[in-house]
Amino acid sequence: MVSISYSILKKIPSKLGRAGTLTTPHGIINTPAFVSVGTKATVKALTPEQILATGAEVVLANTYHLYLEPGDERVKKLGGLQRFMNWHGPTMTDSGGFQVFSLGAAYGKELSKVVKITNPEQILQERSSEGETPRLANIGADGVSFRSHHDGTLHYITPEKSIDIQHNLGADIIFAFDECTSPAESLRYQEEALERTHRWAKKSLEYHKSKPNADTQALFGIVQGGRDEGLRKKSAEYISSLNFDGFGIGGSFAKEDMETAVKWVNEILPEDKPRHLLGIGEPEDLFMGVENGVDLFDCVAPTRNGRGGTLYTHKGKINIRNAQYREDAGPLDPECGCSVCKNYSRAYLCHLFRSHEMLGGTLGSIHNLYFIINLVKRMRQAILDGNFDEFKKEFLDRYSA
């Protein structure tokens, strides 16, 4: 029995990009697609009905968070992730690998998923090591020990443990436990981390395949390797050699490193399996990813920005709290087809955010998710229509003007 199946419908001529369909036990994902992030089994501020209305086809939850609260066993007992959160479409779970980074090397520092600086020298300076906040995640030989950020309890996650948790959660697509590294790490460290991630990938896969869940849940292996071409390619080759159902491309990037890294990897990954660029989702990055053969993206940006009042428009992002919108009776983005843009004024949204009303975060999330999901859908359509390049130029010219 096969958990998922992927097929390509059309490619971007002489590029890696493609449009296809990914069939899961809980429905079809039309790729490329943007995956909504619902870390704790909720896309923050949205009901499943609202998630659906944004055009979302798939939701990604998090192993680490759900393991801590309410507990994966409990989720299993309550019918699994889909049933628990009342989301009936396809689901994914991240392995907790990102938390190795965010609660480890990046904890208490200026490091994040995408670093603006590109000069390696500068990135290395970001690595402040003395007397900093103690990490909540520490890497051991076979796994990672996490100090829970909400009750201080200690937890040890191994690749097998991560898979067990993800089996209990029951998402359609799950990820191998990996180590997301910072671009600030030395090449030597990247090598060491990559070896670890590869070892864990193999363990994750073997363990997964030994369980009946392998029939209903697909497992994606994650390519790492940082900013180094040799390591990235080595990782793509190694992960490709294992019998994963699909692939994730991970790591924290310097903004301008991202495109080359994605290219290196996707030139190697087998064409007939889906690829997921983990944690990426700003419009310009989505174009880059789609053009270079990425099928799936997930990113907290639309929802996190949406809750904070930074909203996407065809003319770039705006901060709806700004004074200039206080009496702006027009729609947020006249070119957007979402329910927020059709029914509410900028002035009203501005008021909601200024008065800290919950509805602000909800409407902001609905709009931003719709905007990003729809953007990727339009990219898909453009591939099918054979005019991806034109669409990309037309959109980005105005978006970044």
Next chain:
RNA sequence: GCGUCGGUGGUAGAGUGGUCAAAUACAACAGACUGUAAAUCUGUCGCCCAUUGGGCUUCGUUGGUUCGAAUCCAACCCGGCGCA
């Protein structure tokens, strides 16, 4: 009218002789956010220049005491409360 307590930056509210252009919170004005430590976080917030920094004017009003006053004294103005 008498007594009493009090009048501080947009607001609330610390401060009671120098380290005070004045804590803190809120508001205001901006900014950040990329596999969610996030309905979060950061900066600015008297005026004028400047990179550190410097100059000027502020704590009801006026006048004093003092090397030095938001802080002490006096008078006045305003408000709360109590008694007539």
